[in-house]
Amino acid sequence: MADKIFENAKSRHTISLLVENRFGALTRIAGLFSGRGFNIDSLTVAPTVDPSISRMTIVTRDNGQIIEQVIKQLRKLIDVIKVVDLCEEDYVEREMALIKVESEPENRAEVLRIVDIFRGKIVDVSATTYTLEITGDEEKLGALINLLKPIGIIEIARTGKVALGRGNKVLKL
Amino acid sequence: MKKSGAEIFVECLLREKIDTIFGFPGGVVLDVYNVLFDAPLRHILSRHEQGAVHAADGYARASGKPGVCLVTSGPGATNTVTGIATAYMDSVPIVVFTGQVPTRIIGNDAFQEADIVGITLPCTKHNYLVKDIADLARTIKEAFFIATTGRPGPVLVDLPKDVLAAKGDFKYPERAYIRGYNPTYEGHAGQIAKVVKIIARAKRPVILAGGGIIISGASEELRQLAEIGQIPVTTTLMGLGGFPATHALFLGMPGMHGIYTANMALSEADLLIAIGSRFDDRVTGNLEEFAPHAKIVHIDIDPTSIGKNVRGDYPVVGDAKKILSKMNPLLKKEEKDWLKDHEEWLREIEEWRKNHPLTYNNQGKKIKPQYVIEQINEATKGEAIITTEVGQNQMWTAQFYKFTKPRTLLSSGGLGTMGYGFPAAIGAQAAFPDKIVIDIAGDGSFQMNIQELATAVQYRLPVKVAILNNKYLGMVRQWQQLFYNRRYSYTCLNSNPDFVKIAEAYGAVGLRASEPEEVRPIIEQALAIPKPVVIDFEIDREENVYPMVPVGASIRRMLLA
Ligand SMILES: Cc1ncc(C[n+]2csc(CCOP(=O)(O)OP(=O)(O)O)c2C)c(N)n1
Ligand SMILES: [Mg+2]
Numbered sequence: 001m002a003d004k005i006f007e008n009a010k011s012r013h014t015i016s017l018l019v020e021n022r023f024g025a026l027t028r029i030a031g032l033f034s035g036r037g038f039n040i041d042s043l044t045v046a047p048t049v050d051p052s053i054s055r056m057t058i059v060t061r062d063n064g065q066i067i068e069q070v071i072k073q074l075r076k077l078i079d080v081i082k083v084v085d086l087c088e089e090d091y092v093e094r095e096m097a098l099i100k101v102e103s104e105p106e107n108r109a110e111v112l113r114i115v116d117i118f119r120g121k122i123v124d125v126s127a128t129t130y131t132l133e134i135t136g137d138e139e140k141l142g143a144l145i146n147l148l149k150p151i152g153i154i155e156i157a158r159t160g161k162v163a164l165g166r167g168n169k170v171l172k173l
Numbered sequence: 174m175k176k177s178g179a180e181i182f183v184e185c186l187l188r189e190k191i192d193t194i195f196g197f198p199g200g201v202v203l204d205v206y207n208v209l210f211d212a213p214l215r216h217i218l219s220r221h222e223q224g225a226v227h228a229a230d231g232y233a234r235a236s237g238k239p240g241v242c243l244v245t246s247g248p249g250a251t252n253t254v255t256g257i258a259t260a261y262m263d264s265v266p267i268v269v270f271t272g273q274v275p276t277r278i279i280g281n282d283a284f285q286e287a288d289i290v291g292i293t294l295p296c297t298k299h300n301y302l303v304k305d306i307a308d309l310a311r312t313i314k315e316a317f318f319i320a321t322t323g324r325p326g327p328v329l330v331d332l333p334k335d336v337l338a339a340k341g342d343f344k345y346p347e348r349a350y351i352r353g354y355n356p357t358y359e360g361h362a363g364q365i366a367k368v369v370k371i372i373a374r375a376k377r378p379v380i381l382a383g384g385g386i387i388i389s390g391a392s393e394e395l396r397q398l399a400e401i402g403q404i405p406v407t408t409t410l411m412g413l414g415g416f417p418a419t420h421a422l423f424l425g426m427p428g429m430h431g432i433y434t435a436n437m438a439l440s441e442a443d444l445l446i447a448i449g450s451r452f453d454d455r456v457t458g459n460l461e462e463f464a465p466h467a468k469i470v471h472i473d474i475d476p477t478s479i480g481k482n483v484r485g486d487y488p489v490v491g492d493a494k495k496i497l498s499k500m501n502p503l504l505k506k507e508e509k510d511w512l513k514d515h516e517e518w519l520r521e522i523e524e525w526r527k528n529h530p531l532t533y534n535n536q537g538k539k540i541k542p543q544y545v546i547e548q549i550n551e552a553t554k555g556e557a558i559i560t561t562e563v564g565q566n567q568m569w570t571a572q573f574y575k576f577t578k579p580r581t582l583l584s585s586g587g588l589g590t591m592g593y594g595f596p597a598a599i600g601a602q603a604a605f606p607d608k609i610v611i612d613i614a615g616d617g618s619f620q621m622n623i624q625e626l627a628t629a630v631q632y633r634l635p636v637k638v639a640i641l642n643n644k645y646l647g648m649v650r651q652w653q654q655l656f657y658n659r660r661y662s663y664t665c666l667n668s669n670p671d672f673v674k675i676a677e678a679y680g681a682v683g684l685r686a687s688e689p690e691e692v693r694p695i696i697e698q699a700l701a702i703p704k705p706v707v708i709d710f711e712i713d714r715e716e717n718v719y720p721m722v723p724v725g726a727s728i729r730r731m732l733l734a
Contacts, residue, residue, distance in 0.1 A: 019353075020353060024290070024302075027291070027294065028294060031294050031295060035295050068480065069477065069480070069481060072476045072477040073477050075476070076475070076476070076477055077353070078298075078299040078319060078351060078353050078354050079353055080353050081352050081353040173352065
């Protein structure tokens with residue numbers, strides 16, 4: 001299992017984009033992926049400090065040489081200002097998840113212990129459920145989900161990855 | 174003084190030095206048409222919006238200037254889609270303006286509403302919906318800028334009725350600045366120097382020139398390159414006219430219906446210099462077996478063309494004209510007897526040419542389509558503007574007309590749109606009223622935009638239509654003959670109309686030739702008539718286009734006549 005995750009992670013690329021914060025930009029980018037048969041594993045988008053520019057993080061899988069085409073095609077879009085494949089350098093990535101689990105009296109302590117180990121937070125409690133918040137990289141989230149599965153995950157919402165290059169590596173105009 | 178959106182729109186066109194537009198009116202663009210009524214600008218009314226877009230496209234391809242098209246919302250807009258996709262595939266600079274329902278009811282399934290921006294997203298270089306009159310002038314400036322720069326292409330601007338009716342200040346920006354759009358023109362100097370060395374080392378080089386040569390206006394530089402280096406040249410369908418077909422170094426078009434010598438040269442070359450060509454599958458055939466011995470130099474303005482279908486060993490991104498004019502002086506400086514160095518290679522090519530020339534059987538009493546094209550070529554000295562439809566007519570034209578000048582062949586290469594040629598000829602004639610413009614047509618394709626006869630007649634555009642009438646969807650029939658055991662499923666056009674009468678009914682002239690002796694005199698007769706003329710050439714019905722490379726085969730595996 002761990003091997004498999006690692007292998008997937010290797011063929012995956014995390015692409016960072018600066019795009020015009022304009023209606024239609026997201027559609028163009030999503031359309032490019034679907035129209036040319038590229039995969040999207042996750043996509044996040046939100047404005048930057050400059051409200052006219054959004055930053056997008058796209059995680060895509062590479063089948064062959066395609067990643068180079070993907071990046072060139074993205075650069076060709078008029079609404080796309082900058083594109084970088086973060087995997088070419090060192091970078092940090094994080095994802096947040098909200099996970100609702102069943103909280104039976106006999107497993108409450110167990111859930112709290114796991115949340116604590118993973119430095120998560122309980123953000124909602126009801127008679128029968130706990131909702132927890134967790135932030136981390138892919139492996140951390142995967143490990144947590146695996147531990148919670150036997151207890152009973154009712155639903156889960158993940159943000160998709162956001163990422164930044166380390167240190168002086170900055171994506172700017 | 175405040176101007177209405179409609180006035181600003183027309184003013185912007187004038188600022189862009191647009192003197193002719195092609196269009197078709199409707200409800201939401203009435204305000205614009207009201208301004209056009211007495212504007213110093215020619216509007217050509219097509220009879221179908223597809224015709225208007227193809228005409229704008231033909232105008233652009235023939236002149237190098239942007240083509241402009243104006244239509245109404247909903248069905249007017251959706252009727253433009255084929256024309257836009259055609260221009261997109263062949264990198265043609267057109268700007269299509271569509272009317273749209275008022276902004277406050279967009280998304281409500283209003284009368285004649287279509288999400289044309291959504292529909293054309295994948296077949297435009299870029300598109301816009303203008304929601305505020307304050308953005309109108311800048312958007313139009315950007316639209317022309319994007320359409321005509323870098324790798325050109327169609328841009329669509331959607332104009333809601335209320336934006337056209339609103340009043341606003343008019344200020345036309347001097348320049349468009351788009352931070353996400355910076356085409357590369359200058360090739361990388363180091364890479365150019367490297368390529369020169371690679372070319373100097375090659376023993377069996379061949380140039381593959383595509384439409385990019387014509388778009389960038391690099392024909393002269395291409396000729397110099399070929400002559401300095403004594404390098405044979407093959408041009409794709411889109412590149413025909415970019416290098417004189419009468420030149421000793423010209424090999425003809427390669428690919429599925431390519432000339433034997435061109436396909437063999439590509440297959441045996443040790444260096445392929447591709448310029449402004451995106452390696453369409455109709456050119457390469459089976460990719461694994463394409464140019465198997467060659468290193469590939471790939472010069473293209475569009476980085477996505479490089480490495481997409483074919484590995485580019487030495488890519489140079491930039492404008493063909495700019496790059497070639499830097500390369501040529503460097504090549505000249507190479508201390509080298511090019512002719513002597515390529516002697517063996519050129520001799521081999523000469524052998525192919527001699528042993529497998531482009532031929533057809535011109536015996537018998539029936540008119541051969543190839544003969545018609547040869548005669549048109551002679552009668553026009555290879556200098557007419559020729560448009561084609563799609564099918565056998567297109568391939569025979571590419572093979573038998575000797576194009577010597579750029580922008581003289583207008584043909585839908587990438588999309589292969591039947592019905593393109595006739596409206597495109599109208600657009601070309603509008604750009605060049607005094608030139609001979611001939612649509613070499615198929616009987617099937619001509620019927621796809623035959624209504625544009627009314628446009629040609631109304632605006633006295635004396636285009637000629639030479640129908641190679643085989644009463645078949647001939648190219649499809651050819652495939653059925655060769656690969657489907659002669660099962661001619663739905664490709665027979667026995668109930669074609671009488672094209673002579675049709676022409677006459679529209680107020681054009683109709684002529685017919687049924688025997689080979691009539692061909693040349695009828696061509697001369699048609700060329701002498703200063704009106705639109707339709708010539709119905711009743712050709713040998715089951716004539717085929719050869720050479721032919723079956724789909725998926727290597728281009729050296731040609732079926733010959
Ligand atoms: C709009 C469109 N529909 C269908 C086709 C498929 N197609 C390619 S060639 C051809 C036959 C064209 O017939 P015609 O215009 O008579 O030309 P010919 O091959 O007989 O010269 C067809 C149907 C096409 N290229 N374009
Ligand atoms: Mg036909």
